[in-house]
Amino acid sequence: MALLRVAVAAVLLTDLAIRSTDLEAHYSNMGVLPLQVLFEHNWNPYEFSLHSSSGLWQVQAVLFGIAAVVAVALLLGYHTRLATAVSWVLLVSLQNRNPLISQGGDDLLRMLLFWGFFLPWGRVYSWDARKRPVPTELTYFSAATVAYVVQIAVVYWCTALLKSGAEWTTEGTALYYALSLDQVLMPGGKLIYPYPELLRFLTFATYYLEKFLPFVLFLPFGVRWWRLLFVGVMFGFHIGISLTLFVGLFFLINLASVLGLLPPVAMDWLERRLVPAAQQLRPHVAARLAPWRARLAGWQRPVSFQISSSMEVSAGMRQLLRSVREGLVVGVLVYVCWWNLDNIVNQRWTMKEPLRWLGYLVRIDQHWGMFAPAVFKDDGWYILDATTTDGRHLDLNRRGQPLTYDKPESVMRLFKNDRWRKYSENYLFVSNAYMRPYYCNYLLRIWREQPGSSPLRHLDVVYMKEISLPNYKTTKPTREVLCGCDAASE
Structure with missing residues (x-):
């Protein structure tokens, strides 16, 4: 922990x-x-x-x-x-x-x-x-440790159960389509992308791993070895994801999440190798800090005070408070499990909207639909088509280079970080059309503030849509203007 x-x-x-x-x-x-x-x-x-x-x-x-x-x-x-x-x-x-x-x-x-x-x-x-x-x-052992283990298991169970598309369950093409998305394709993904049988095997391996491996966390025998197996497999799994797909901090968060499952045998092994080294460094660090501690001691004024209290918490009261805490955690855990089942079970067991306020208030709401129920087939890249006052066309997405509709060598590199990639993904949805002008005007303003930038008359946020097809084929990219704004109306 x-x-x-x-x-x-x-x-x-x-x-x-x-x-x-x-x-x-x-x-x-x-x-x-x-x-x-x-x-x-x-x-x-x-x-x-x-x-x-x-x-x-x-x-x-x-x-x-x-x-x-x-x-x-x-x-x-x-x-x-x-x-x-x-x-x-x-x-x-x-x-x-x-x-x-x-x-x-x-x-x-x-x-x-x-x-x-x-x-x-x-x-x-x-x-x-x-x-x-x-x-x-x-x-x-407490209700909180149970909640922590259940939460880890729920992440993988739900993401597997939500993967109901044929690409995951029967065809085995989910990873092929995922690596066909140029917006998230990493160098490691490019290496394995040309091998369809390998991608098919990894697709089914991912699906069944997420679906069945969490059960080992609840086996009552050989606990230490099952926990080591789970942590080791998940480390390999998420490191593999980070090498093939651009997922931002997603893989680091998942790696961190399983560290609390390490059994004592793993911690003993780490302590034998790390703690002695830390203890050897401690005298050298203390020697370097000694002059500063002496100087600080000279600056401090001697102050003495004493706080006494006659208030003591009895053993019975401590037990009552502990029981209340345990009951609270159990109640929240049940609520969280119910929330997660909402998108999986039939309508009869769906959590009604009046009961969701607690999830929204303390943000225990959650959804684990990663590449579910199927992987997106729509792919493409952004072109920020800026028209200068003298009629030239520049692509602000490529730092003002002359406009071209050729596909970039690496679409992923067009994004500053994964937050911008996620924003661009949401930018595509028709339900989010309200957000488009604000991005367009923001781009115009920051371009104008750059020293030596060419004055602009108009900007179009263009998406070159390319749909992934089976057998390593794609549709011809089509130009879609998502938003346009004039520099004068900024």
Whole structure:
């Protein structure tokens, strides 16, 4: 659980670092989703967001900075439970600010923090642990540990059960179609793409792995070996995904999520190799810090105080509070399982809308439909066709180079990061047509602000649509103008 805490905190910091490069574009009123548009089209009345308190990117920067400091505290295990709660609140707030760039990994990261609040993942390998005696028992069981294990299993069960298309269940062509999507194709995917039989085998392997492997987490015998098998297979599985498909932080979040399943035998092996090395470094670090500690001690004024309290919590009261906590976790776990079953079972067992407010409020809502029920066949690339005042056509998606309709060598490289790729995916949907002018005008403004940029008269956001067909064939790309805007009306 300590490794789980450290990994989750590291992912949080990585996520903040990536998102911080688009403070204005994704989180301010000068970007692609101003607050009034968010509240009109993407807001649920039960949601909350501190990030929606202002449309200034400077305010977003302050909130990002606070989130980073708290994530470091979580990483170090400093006031762990408080750091977990604050990190969860700030993460929910951030995700609610711009749902157009969210993906499945964000749901999992949010849930890891939620369940982590009820776990003692700061009990060892933490700053807090320095003030407490070494635990006499390093195994732990509670409703929260059950919830954590069930949550991991539910992720894979649901994504498998939602994969109901023939590409997954009978044809075995799902991975072929996934690697046909140039927007997510990585170099590793290019290597295996020409081998249809290999892709067919990997498709069925993925489907049955997600469907059946989680059962080993609940076997009552050989627990340590089953857990090692699960963690090892999932590490290989998600590293393989990261080498073949452009999924952003999705694979890192999934790698972090299974670390809490490592059995004692794995931790003993790690301690024998890592802890002695850390202990050898400790005297050298202490020697370097000694002069600074002495200087700080000279600056400090001696202050003595004593706080006494006659308030004591009896053993019976502690047991009552523990029982209330366990009952709360069990209730939430049942709610989460019901939510996940909603898209799988028949209408008779569907969760009614009046019961969904809790999921929206604390963001335990989740959906694991990765490439489900089937893989998209629609593919293509964006062209930002800008017309200059002297009649030339430039492609802003290629840094103002002369316009060409030729397919780029790597479509994936046209995206700054996975957040922009997800935004562009949502940009295509007719239901999201309201968001198109804001992106178009944003592009015009940032182009105009670049030194030496050619003055523009008009911009068309063009999508070159290419549909993937069986047997390594595609349709002829067709030009679709999704949005157009004039520089004068910006």
